[in-house]
Structures are given as C-alpha cells and as structure tokens.
Amino acid sequence: MHPISIAIDGPAGAGKSTMARAVAKDLGYVYVDTGAIYRTVGYYIQMCGIGPRDVDGVTRLIDEVNVELQYPEDGLQHMILNGRDVTDEIRSPEMSEYASKLSTLAVVRDFLLDVQRDLARKHNVVMDGRDIGTVVLPKADVKIYLTASAEVRARRRLAEFRAKGQKSDFETVLRDIRQRDERDMNREIAPLKCAKDAVRLDTSELTIEQSVAAMKEIIEKRLNRC
Ligand code: DC
Numbered sequence: 001m002h003p004i005s006i007a008i009d010g011p012a013g014a015g016k017s018t019m020a021r022a023v024a025k026d027l028g029y030v031y032v033d034t035g036a037i038y039r040t041v042g043y044y045i046q047m048c049g050i051g052p053r054d055v056d057g058v059t060r061l062i063d064e065v066n067v068e069l070q071y072p073e074d075g076l077q078h079m080i081l082n083g084r085d086v087t088d089e090i091r092s093p094e095m096s097e098y099a100s101k102l103s104t105l106a107v108v109r110d111f112l113l114d115v116q117r118d119l120a121r122k123h124n125v126v127m128d129g130r131d132i133g134t135v136v137l138p139k140a141d142v143k144i145y146l147t148a149s150a151e152v153r154a155r156r157r158l159a160e161f162r163a164k165g166q167k168s169d170f171e172t173v174l175r176d177i178r179q180r181d182e183r184d185m186n187r188e189i190a191p192l193k194c195a196k197d198a199v200r201l202d203t204s205e206l207t208i209e210q211s212v213a214a215m216k217e218i219i220e221k222r223l224n225r226c
Pocket of ligand 1: 012013034035036038039096099100103128129130131132180184
C-alpha cells in the first residue's frame with residue numbers, strides 16, 4: 001500500500017490551513033503546510049538582504065537553507081530554519097508578499113519539489129498549497145480546490161490579524177489578497193489553478209464547521225472509491 005495523499009490547493013485566505021489541519025487530525029495523517037516552507041526559505045533569503053526577484057542572489061544562497069518540519073504537542077507545524085524555530089516570524093504580511101514573489105522563481109520551486117514529495121513518500125499526508133494537485137502530487141488520491149470570494153477571504157484574514165493584535169484595515173487586506181491572487185495565478189511556473197480531477201469547494205457562504213464537514217465528505221467519497 002502506498003501512503004495516501006490528499007492535495008488541497010487554493011488562493012490566499014481560503015481557509016486551507018485551518019481545514020487541512022482539522023482533516024489531517026481526524027484521519028491521523030501528517031498535515032503539511034507548503035506555504036510555510038516557501039515562507040521559511042524566503043525568510044532566510046530576505047535576512048541576507050537579497051530581493052525576491054534577484055535570481056543570481058537567490059541561486060547563490062539557496063543551498064545554505066535547511067528547512068525542517070516538526071510537529072510538537074501544540075498541533076502546529078513548526079518551521080525550523082537552519083536549527084532555529086521561525087514559526088512565528090514567517091507569518092507577517094511582509095513575508096506573505098516576499099514569499100509570493102520568491103515563489104515565481106524556478107530555482108526555488110525546484111529546490112522545494114523534492115522536500116514536498118519526500119514527505120508524501122514517507123507519510124499519509126494532507127498537503128496544502130498552490131500547485132499540490134497539479135505539480136507536486138499529480139497522482140494524489142484526493143484533490144480539493146478550496147476557494148471563497150476575495151471579499152470573504154479578506155474579512156477572514158482581517159479577523160485573524162486582529163486576533164493576533166496586528167493592526168490593519170479591510171481595504172489594505174483586500175488589496176494584498178487581490179495582488180497575491182494575481183501573482184500566484186498568473187506566474188509562468190506552476191501557477192495556482194484547479195486541477196482537472198479536483199473537486200472545487202467554495203466556502204464563501206459556509207462556516208468553518210460546515211466547510212470542514214463538506215471537505216470530509218469529499219475525502220470519504222473519494223477514498224472509498226480508490
Ligand atoms: O499559503 P501561504 O499564503 O502561506 O503561501 C505563501 C506564498 O507561497 C504564496 O503566496 C505562494 C507561495 N506558494 C507556492 O507558490 N506554492 C505552494 N505550494 C505554496 C505556497
């Protein structure tokens with residue numbers, strides 16, 4: 001039996017992490033947040049003073065990056081960058097922008113492809129990102145494209161920022177989300193799109209509980225068919 005993989009793709013703020021984490025916990029699978037891996041690589045390169053579009057600079061530095069994923073008791077995926085826990089630092093709006101720009105580079109995507117595939121070779125996974133069902137795990141057992149309107153996603157993000165005590169306003173968050181959608185969906189390599197064999201789930205009108213229930217139903221149906 002090969003390990004089972006569930007691929008969840010979708011735009012920023014669609015609720016992928018919340019839902020993927022809940023589903024993974026339920027199934028006893030490893031949850032892999034691939035956006036956090038891009039952010040961690042970005043964090044290192046940014047700290048070295050290199051811009052996200054500087055191909056030569058990024059190529060020079062990328063082999064210095066060692067990313068580890070750890071899963072302690074708190075249920076969160078901890079990101080360890082060259083031995084240091086950077087789980088909180090990578091969550092700023094600046095790192096969202098930086099990671100989105102950096103992820104357009106082939107050198108970065110190639111570097112991370114093996115890291116992601118290796119995890120899916122070793123464990124049953126629920127993996128979320130932008131290109132999991134299309135590029136990273138094209139043979140995933142279940143593929144879900146999770147989405148919601150830009151306005152709903154911006155409202156959810158704003159609530160998250162406020163809960164963490166970070167200041168922002170709706171217009172700024174909406175603008176950032178639209179810019180990120182534009183870049184993630186239109187980049188040349190591995191753009192965000194719904195895989196042909198993915199089930200599309202729009203959560204604009206659903207609560208978190210309803211979305212998780214809908215996702216579980218899709219997964220159960222697909223896994224029972226395998
Ligand atoms: O999911 P996130 O918002 O933490 O991801 C940050 C950025 O990383 C996102 O804007 C695009 C990039 N990314 C990617 O290109 N491919 C993935 N599989 C995951 C994230």
